[in-house]
Amino acid sequence: MAPPGQDPFAYALSSNSAWAGYKGHQNPEFFSRLASGQSPDILWLGCSDSRCPETTILGLQPGDVFVHRNIANIVSPTDINTAAVVEYAVAHLKVKHVVLCGHSGCGGALASLSDARVGGVLDTWLAPLKALRAAHAEELDSFALAGLDEYVNEDDDCNDAECNERRALRLAELNVQAGVAVLMANPVVCDAIEQRGLQVHGTFFDIGSGRIRDLGFGTTITGKGATNGAKAAEGVGGGGGGGSGRGVVRGHHAQLVFRGDGPVGMQAF
Numbered sequence: 001m002a003p004p005g006q007d008p009f010a011y012a013l014s015s016n017s018a019w020a021g022y023k024g025h026q027n028p029e030f031f032s033r034l035a036s037g038q039s040p041d042i043l044w045l046g047c048s049d050s051r052c053p054e055t056t057i058l059g060l061q062p063g064d065v066f067v068h069r070n071i072a073n074i075v076s077p078t079d080i081n082t083a084a085v086v087e088y089a090v091a092h093l094k095v096k097h098v099v100l101c102g103h104s105g106c107g108g109a110l111a112s113l114s115d116a117r118v119g120g121v122l123d124t125w126l127a128p129l130k131a132l133r134a135a136h137a138e139e140l141d142s143f144a145l146a147g148l149d150e151y152v153n154e155d156d157d158c159n160d161a162e163c164n165e166r167r168a169l170r171l172a173e174l175n176v177q178a179g180v181a182v183l184m185a186n187p188v189v190c191d192a193i194e195q196r197g198l199q200v201h202g203t204f205f206d207i208g209s210g211r212i213r214d215l216g217f218g219t220t221i222t223g224k225g226a227t228n229g230a231k232a233a234e235g236v237g238g239g240g241g242g243g244s245g246r247g248v249v250r251g252h253h254a255q256l257v258f259r260g261d262g263p264v265g266m267q268a269f
């Protein structure tokens with residue numbers, strides 16, 4: 001954030017200059033290699049929220065992650081923008097992992113909890129989330145949320161803001177589950193799963209801790225490559241798929257490790 005009194009854009013440009021100088025000093029070949037082309041291993045589908053910059057929170061580097069972000073990380077089968085990014089990443093760049101990530105404190109999820117209008121095109125954009133809310137109204141209105149123990153206190157005397165926060169968390173998870181189901185039905189994704197073991201992950205970023213957890217939706221791994229028995233999980237909060245499949249994505253300062261038998265892990269090196 002720009003210091004008080006300094007123009008944010010001018011500050012951002014000076015910050016970029018300092019960053020480019022630092023990266024070039026740290027690794028003189030960094031930018032020439034970057035300019036030679038991209039071969040990312042991960043496609044990231046996330047929210048536009050400023051607190052969820054995928055490459056930063058993954059501890060990776062430019063060139064590591066192909067990205068599409070929109071408000072509330074909504075994946076609709078008729079959204080040509082998302083579909084084009086998925087197709088290019090999967091069919092042309094041949095990424096190994098597709099990661100759909102929701103997050104805590106999502107304004108889109110919070111806004112979708114009521115029928116109050118946000119205004120403009122935003123109500124149209126949030127329509128799938130509102131439909132999801134309607135489909136899960138009974139669960140969202142109760143606080144017996146299976147698999148969400150970490151969010152739910154024993155007492156139910158929360159104030160409206162707390163209740164809505166919990167509902168928004170749950171709706172955001174349901175949105176990831178629904179988005180993974182859409183991805184798993186995408187023909188390009190289906191072919192890549194069958195033919196080369198593409199993995200699809202439904203994940204959730206907790207802004208308060210900086211941690212990403214695997215919700216257990218998506219592909220399952222058995223031995224060599226993924227099977228198309230992969231599916232959106234029936235519950236939430238479950239572990240990752242079983243088996244021994246594992247892929248490692250190397251960044252400059254860290255490794256993001258996807259394990260078939262546990263949550264996403266980060267190893268510094």
Ligand SMILES: [Zn+2]
Nearest residue numbers: 047049072106
């Ligand atoms: Zn969001």
